[in-house]
């Protein structure tokens with residue numbers, strides 16, 4: 001079975017003080033084992049909501065999400081780990097203790113989880129920063145600690161909601177390269193949300209473009225270029241132009257809806 | 260070291276100024292340190308008040324009970340109201356406005372309820388200590404970053420670990436500050452209660468000495484109370500430091 005996540009007919013409407021907000025409508029999508037799937041779409045189209053539903057954080061109004069054939073009705077790190085745009089490190093814990101958090105919840109003994117956390121800080125380039133507290137780390141470092149904290153759970157699926165959205169361009173590019181290495185070595189399935197076409201092209205094995213709110217799936221691209229990707233290659237620039245065509249339309253609509 | 264030096268300088272300066280000033284004034288009402296010191300010794304030798312240790316024990320006991328009650332109910336009510344958003348929104352304004360009323364107005368009714376004995380002092384100490392604690396818990400819970408809760412939940416944290424490992428450490432500084440303020444106010448409540456009417460405790464001795472114009476004894480008692488308060492506060496500070504270390 002190649003499909004690890006099966007999303008069928010998922011919809012979600014938020015009830016707010018100013019009336020119902022339809023965020024997602026009839027999403028049908030499958031995610032393959034070990035692929036790098038990216039969700040692209042205008043702001044507010046429900047990307048975060050969709051990730052939340054896949055991760056068991058948000059209950060859909062209609063439809064189901066099945067992971068390996070099973071429904072998830074609450075977050076389960078044995079299946080899925082999440083990374084958010086805001087790293088959300090616990091300020092009272094050192095980098096190492098932050099990485100340990102998930103294992104601590106699972107009752108892993110102290111020496112064992114410490115060793116596991118230590119091993120994770122090395123590939124994320126934070127060896128020697130174990131004892132530092134979040135306030136002493138740069139934005140990129142914080143996000144790497146947050147990713148290490150998610151990786152510590154050893155979940156087969158990693159959901160990432162604009163993880164590099166708050167970083168500067170250079171850091172962002174380097175983090176992308178770094179993430180591809182992690183992806184290659186950990187063999188996890190990644191579902192990634194970004195606003196950056198460039199990031200999507202460099203990273204993804206498939207790209208999903210969503211419509212303006214309520215989000216639907218508008219188009220699906222297989223990206224068959226070999227890694228590491230060359231953004232100046234002809235295929236890459238063509239893909240970029242194509243993606244931009246779709247995104248432009250939807251973003252315009254999203255903007256007009258807001259004005 | 261430098262800090263201790265300057266503290267010493269300030270202390271000596273204050274006592275010096277006090278000595279000089281008090282010597283110019285009516286000695287019955289204004290006691291210079293040189294006259295207070297023998298009175299302190301007389302208390303220490305149990306000459307001034309033979310029952311002095313008993314009174315200290317009574318006061319400490321009242322403070323302990325008052326503060327323990329303030330902690331238990333303050334934390335309990337605070338967390339119930341704070342973690343149930345709706346209840347919190349209903350009750351917090353009521354608590355805040357009650358806190359704004361000068362607490363001494365409650366004391367006569369407490370005396371009526373609980374009599375002249377230790378119970379009314381405990382009740383007053385409790386009342387004063389309770390408010391800062393409950394309000395600190397409510398403020399502390401409000402300042403917990405909801406994103407941290409989301410993150411912990413996404414890693415599978417269930418309500419109980421969520422509370423111990425995220426909510427509590429995230430609010431610990433505010434909570435401890437409130438508990439310490441509550442302790443200080445519990446002490447104030449007990450001693451004021453004793454001064455306003457009682458037969459035992461340090462406050463009753465203050466009242467007695469003052470009433471008989473034994474002003475040096477009165478001043479010496481104030482010193483004794485100050486020393487006791489420093490000791491209590493020092494112990495509280497040590498416990499607070501430990502709690503902080505626990506939360507990292």
Ligand SMILES: Nc1ncnc2c1ncn2[C@@H]1O[C@H](COP(=O)(O)OP(=O)(O)OP(=O)(O)O)[C@@H](O)[C@H]1O
Pocket residue numbers: 014015016021022023041042043044045046047048049050213
């Ligand atoms: N908890 C909530 N309560 C009410 N409305 C919500 C809630 N979460 C999301 N929404 C609304 O649902 C819509 C989709 O939100 P979502 O965060 O999923 O979009 P997004 O695609 O991730 O946007 P962005 O690109 O800006 O991150 C938005 O209009 C948002 O205001």
Ligand SMILES: [Mg+2]
Pocket residue numbers: 047048049161
């Ligand atoms: Mg989002």
